[in-house]
Amino acid sequence: MKITRVEPFILHVPVTGNLIGDSTHRISQWGLPGVRVFTDAGIVGYGHTGTHAHLPSDRLITDCIAHTLGPLMIGEDPRDVAALHTKLSRTGHVLWLGRAGITQMALSAVDIALHDIAAKAADAPLWRLLNPRLDPDSKRVAAYNTDCGWLTLTTDELVEGCLRMIDAGFTGVKMKIGGPDPDEDMRRIKAVRAAIGDATLMVDANGKWDVKTAIEYGRRFGDHDIAWFEEPLWHDDVVGHRELATAIDTPIALGELLYHVDAFRTFIDQKAVTYLQPDATRCGGLTNVWKVADLGAAAGLPVAPHHGDMMQAQLHLVLAHRQTTLLEYIPWTLHCFVEPAEVVDGHYLTPQLPGAGTTLTDEALAKYNVLE
DSSP, X not given: OOEEEEEEEEEEEEOSSSOEEOSSOEESEEEEEEEEEEETTSOEEXXXXXXXXXXXXXXXXXXXXXXXXXHHHTTSOTTXXXXXXXXXXXXXXXXXXXXXXXHHHHHHHHHHHHHHHHHHHTTSBHHHHHOTXXXXXXXXXXXXXXXXXXXXXXXXXXXXXXXXXXXXXXXXXXXXXXXXXXXXHHHHHHHHHHHHTTSEEEEEOTTOOOHHHHHHHHXXXXXXXXXXXXXXXXXXXXXXXXHHHHHOSSXXXXXXXXXXXXXXXXXXXXXXXXXXXXXXXXXXXXXXXXXXXXXXXXXXXXXXXXXXTTSHHHHHHHHHSTTBOEEEEOOTTGGGBSSOOOEETTEEOOOOSSBOSOOBOHHHHHHHXXXX
16 A cells, blocks of 8 residues: 555634633634545545644645655555654654654644554554554543633633533543633632532643742642642743642643653653643654653553544544543534544543544535635
């Protein structure tokens, strides 16, 4: 089997409601810059990354796919995912262009598409290809909901939404913090905790706070049984996260904006993180998320991948790897996929169709594609 054509796309999909926001962003659409990889066997692989639907930036990713990575792929066997991943990440002009950001997000989309082809060629869901010995009845992946926790919600809306998700069976909820007034954040946390009782509650500052603020308020989390404090500081600040980790009892979670396995290794070595949150659409695809999960297993740290815009491919990996049992749920783009991820009684159903779960419907490609 050989790759014959690489065809990028960009989807801009409306988010739940009209506007969502965290401590640093406000968006009304979610971007899926991605790629379809065609083969001489008639199998097509789908992969994507995720953005804030800024078309000029999205075009940088798809241009990288089409003109930088694409020519390196033509004629290659797509099933040799590891070798292609090395070629696409280590070839000189790609390496010099950049090892993070645009090039890594482009590589992520391609890597996911290659996994999709490999699984389709084997006529199996990807989780079975990743772990042939897995008994799907022996592992359940818990789902926690973030789509009820945005900073753009009033406190009443926040409380009502979180309570509704717990009542719907989700194993936990995550709420955003990092607003202009940290004391107001604490009042919102208190209100949600009172409403949901003993259910699992996470908080996420999206890199907004400095070390002093994070320590001051993080020490108050103990009164509210916070499962983890996500992205408390600037994403690359290893020293600051280490200082915070030694000062508060609440576990630290991070990783959605780390682009390399080496970055995760550094945070682990410095004891600056507890929950590892790689994102296959940013850190080099499923190939690298598996490596991060292996690091977590070696260090005895839990691995809970970032939702991955929006869970599809990462669900297969979470099912397959021994260190992963939890996955975020945000439903914005589920209707775009042939086999959308589905949660019943707080746990994901096991995908059944061949592939990585990333095949887009013709309707989604026609309706949301903005690539000219």
